[in-house]
Amino acid sequence: MLILGIESSCDETGIALFDTNKGLLAHELYSQIDVHADYGGVVPELASRDHVRKTIPLIKKVMADANIAKDDIDGIAYTSGPGLVGALMVGACIGRSLAFAWDIPAVPVHHMEGHLLAPMLEDDTPAFPFIALLVSGGHTQLVEVKAIGDYQILGESIDDAAGEAFDKTAKLLGLDYPGGPMLAKLAESGTPGVYKFPRPMTDRPGLDFSFSGLKTAAANVIRSEGIILAGSKSTQNEDAPENVEQIKADIAYAFQEAVVDTIAIKCRRAVEQTGIKTLVIAGGVSANTELRNKLAKLMEKHKGQVYYPRHEFCTDNGAMIAYAGAQRLQKYGDRDLLIKARPRWSIEELPAI
Template identity: 80%
Template sequence: MLILGIESSCDETGIALYDTEKGLVGHKLYSQIAVHADYGGVVPELASRDHVRKTIPLISELLTECDLTKQDIEGIAFTAGPGLVGALMVGACIGRSMAYGLGIPAVEVHHMEGHLLAPMLEDERPEFPFIALLVSGGHTQLVEVQGIGQYKILGESIDDAAGEAFDKTAKLLGLDYPDGPMLAKLAEHGTPGVFKFPRPMTDRPGLDFSFSGLKTAAAVAIRGAGIHLSGSKSDATELPENIDQLKADIAHAFQQAVVDTIAIKCRRAVEQTGIKTLVIAGGVSANTELREKLAQLMAKQRGNVFYPRHEFCTDNGAMIAFAGAQRILSQGDQNLKVKAKPRWSIEELPKL
């Protein structure tokens, strides 16, 4: 069964074709980085308009490249949430309308379920049950996964998610958009031990995350180093001569604090559940330091860790096509109602 996947939850338009027998047929991704760069972050209205412009042309391009036509599509999966409501509505309306016109089934896909199942696109797949660490721009969650649709949230961010903290701290350092990846790149040049930041909520039991205080600690360090919070100019008369190195040192310390905090919580989740398989997914899962730290952790736990390939860590259509294929095979078609769900708990999904 050939499934078309449409991802439009935020600032990337992802299109993919997934065959339930042959696997991933092809995928395309259009990033809106250039659209939002001048604003230092995603502008929802601009994101929605760009999805309108790009979604159908991308579908046509992918079909042509794969030597297929719309009539070959046997089902459509689209992201219904969580995400930006306008952006979600674009993908939902296009997906549902195409399915109705072609007379084929269409299903809503939960964006985070797409991320959670992204490692299933690889040749070496995790087996159920496993612990999933979902780390994207707006989410940091630890989820116990017994099967598709069988999700129990063990812990989640109570304020800023890890990705948000990366982005906000990068802005404080005056880095360009996309903020988080720029901070991670800068951290590679930092000197360990120059700055020391807290590992939030690790001194108490539980699996919830909080990165707002860590961001504040970074802001205090940035101010103390004489770096203006809003960009390249300084509140002081002159910028420090070693400003670039100071920024790198702060970035390194901040990233290490986030990575250590996540690793501590993951270890607790593994020990609490007894599940020795860890899946890392979402945009932040591409972070090299995080991958290395969690690989070391699971080696000590005598367990296994799985990641999607880098191109499927960030938002993409392939993960939506795969997740949608599982639900179409199990549930069949859904009604014609088009509904975007900007807030949608993964625990609400029906199990397969």
């Protein structure tokens, strides 16, 4: 079964062709970073317009790269949610329209299920059941995965997601958009132990996350060191120390250490609570090197194993949507014309396969 995948939930347009027998045939990703950089974050209307411009040309390119004609395609998978509703509507409308024109089924795909299943695109894949840590700019969740579609949320963020906290703190430090990866890079020059930030919600039972207070703690330290926010740019006042760049690096190190430690503590609790020794990490923040190292050591200590998608499939991409859609299209075909876009959608609502 050959599936065309379309991802357009936020600020990246991802297109892929996945064959259930041959694997991934081709994929393309267009990032809108340059479009949104001047605003310090994603502007929903601009994101939607760029998806309109890029989706069809990328579909044509992927089909040409794989030497695939429209008659070879057996179904279309498109991201239905969660995400920005305007951006979702672009992919949903194009996916449904092509499916109708080509007389093939289409299936709406849950964005986070796509991330959760992204490690299945690798040669070494996890076996069910496993615990999934979904950690991105919009979500931080621990999910018990018994089978595809059989999901139970063990814990999730009650305010800012980890990736969102990274980006907001990076902005306070005056780093360019997207801030999360740049903060991680800056942290490499940081000195351990100079600053100490809290590990939120680790002093009580449970698997929920909260990163808003951690972000506020970082903001207070940033301001106390003479780094003030002026408009959308971070500047130093007249009393700022000469070594302000090293101070920023030290703050970035302490902040990243606090986030990684907090996530690791919750993952340890999830492993101990469920007895499951397989951990899958997916989403944009799963590319963070310190997080990967910390969780690898955790699972080694518990005699378990951790799985990740390759770096190019950590962020939003069409390959994960094509794969997830292929699993569902083999059981659920859909030829109606209903455009399905759900900006809010719990992963627990999905039917099991």
